[in-house]
Amino acid sequence: MASSSSSPSPSPSPTAMKEGDYYPNWAELPPELTSSILHRLGAIEIVETARRVCRSWRRVCKDPSMWRKIDMRNLGDHGDMYYEKLCRHAVDLSQGELVEIDIWHFGSDSLLSYVADSSSNLRSLKVAQCHEITSEGLIEAAAKLPFLEELEVSYCSLSEESLKVIGQSCPNLKTLKKNCVGYRRPRDECDDVALAIAETMPGLRHLQLFGDRLTDAGLNAILDGCPNLEHLDLRQCFNVDLVGDLEKRCLERVRVVRRPNDSVHDYPFDATVNDVSSSDDGDPYGLSDVDILSEDEFYYDDLSEYASDNSDFDPYEYYY
Structure with missing residues (x-):
């Protein structure tokens, strides 16, 4: 016997707009x-x-207030010139109110000069992996940015002498990030960057020298020359031996210290360490005299198998 009750009516679509609903424009x-x-x-x-x-x-x-901070990164979708054009347009839109700009993976001296000419009140300049930006371009830009408080030049060309000039041109500098590839081996020591910082940047509070080649002497110079330092990042600075009196002094003077072997999980760049291990201390590439063949051994011993079936075989013909 069929049921006398009627089938329930279908439920209204959840996306159906009910009376009184308002969808904002x-x-x-x-x-x-x-x-x-x-x-x-x-x-x-x-x-x-x-x-x-x-x-x-x-x-x-x-509205110029939209462009007080500009963050531009070339992710590979277009060529550098395309992003330079966009960056210049964004700087124009700021109408001189720009205070912070990040430029990653593109850029040139002319772009840096354009930013500096248009933004004399700039407080923060970060350039990373900008291989067309030179030391001269950074010096020229820094001379026009007397109020600069934060500077990053990661994986960029910047000489130690240029760093001194920048320090002298930007007396309000409080944060410096100068990062590079960390080398465990071959061992290469150089305190030029550390000495330039110690000599010309006494107001620093935050310093990141990821992968730098400074030694204990360079670190001591920084502690002497930067008495207000609060945060010091020495990750992958493998020439620094942060133990004993140096460790004690560092921890007493600086509130936060990142050690050479600390985790790099929060580092924004590739942190792969260059470590050319050596089985022979006399050669940085791990080759001993036994491994290196003379010219005669190379051509005639190694290629002798090709001549076994042909007495007229010329080993030089194999290459040419």
């Missing part, structure tokens, strides 16, 4: 709220996309 958000949302995007996304969405967003994106 993103274009009508208050400018300060739109600005807060767009700040969560990078400078590249704002220039390329967000400012093209609607007129209200475009107005917000043209």
